[in-house]
Amino acid sequence: MRGIKRLSDTKGFTLVELAIVLVIIGIILGAVLKGQELVNNAKMKRAYNQYREILSAIYTYYDRYGKYPGDDPNANPRWAAATNGNNNGYIDGLTLGCGASSTSETCQVWLHLRLANILTGATTAADGTKAPSNAYGGSIGVGYATVQGLTTMWIAFDNVPGDVCTSLDEMYDDGVYNTGSIRGSGDYKTNPNTIYDIYFKL
Numbered sequence: 001m002r003g004i005k006r007l008s009d010t011k012g013f014t015l016v017e018l019a020i021v022l023v024i025i026g027i028i029l030g031a032v033l034k035g036q037e038l039v040n041n042a043k044m045k046r047a048y049n050q051y052r053e054i055l056s057a058i059y060t061y062y063d064r065y066g067k068y069p070g071d072d073p074n075a076n077p078r079w080a081a082a083t084n085g086n087n088n089g090y091i092d093g094l095t096l097g098c099g100a101s102s103t104s105e106t107c108q109v110w111l112h113l114r115l116a117n118i119l120t121g122a123t124t125a126a127d128g129t130k131a132p133s134n135a136y137g138g139s140i141g142v143g144y145a146t147v148q149g150l151t152t153m154w155i156a157f158d159n160v161p162g163d164v165c166t167s168l169d170e171m172y173d174d175g176v177y178n179t180g181s182i183r184g185s186g187d188y189k190t191n192p193n194t195i196y197d198i199y200f201k202l
Contacts (some may be wrong), residue, residue: 006170047168057069099129103129154201
């Protein structure tokens with residue numbers, strides 16, 4: 001009968017055509033994965049640069065006023081919006097995610113740095129104490145605390161993936177979560193898919 005095609009008359013893809021399609025798909029997947037790796041590396045570098053920026057800001061303040069921000073006993077005479085610190089040589093406490101109107105030293109750090117025009121952000125007593133966010137969407141904290149047996153001043157980031165913590169520790173310290181100048185809230189090498197707080201020695 002005319003007009004009816006038999007199954008044997010239809011043409012399919014040749015092996016060469018299928019191979020070409022698979023190669024193209026492989027190239028696209030490779031590009032996507034490489035792009036994701038570049039994004040992840042950029043975020044990790046941004047997080048470490050944030051630590052360095054805050055470290056530099058704190059010591060710029062110290063160089064200018066002779067006191068740590070937050071601990072400065074002359075902050076209020078200098079700026080009416082600020083609360084004085086107790087001048088004990090430490091930034092007391094370590095709060096991640098400081099909110100509005102906090103008078104604790106660990107939160108006044110942000111207001112003192114902003115009022116000194118060292119960091120950008122709000123300079124009111126209400127909003128100037130709010131902690132900035134890190135590259136992973138968590139908060140940043142600064143202060144004196146005991147982390148994995150070491151009591152000193154720290155710059156801390158929360159909400160950081162374990163694999164990122166591991167990479168940062170291996171690149172910039174000893175790679176162990178509970179020793180050295182970079183420490184974690186848990187063993188991020190053993191559990192890389194968990195979220196941790198990571199602490200950088202001030």
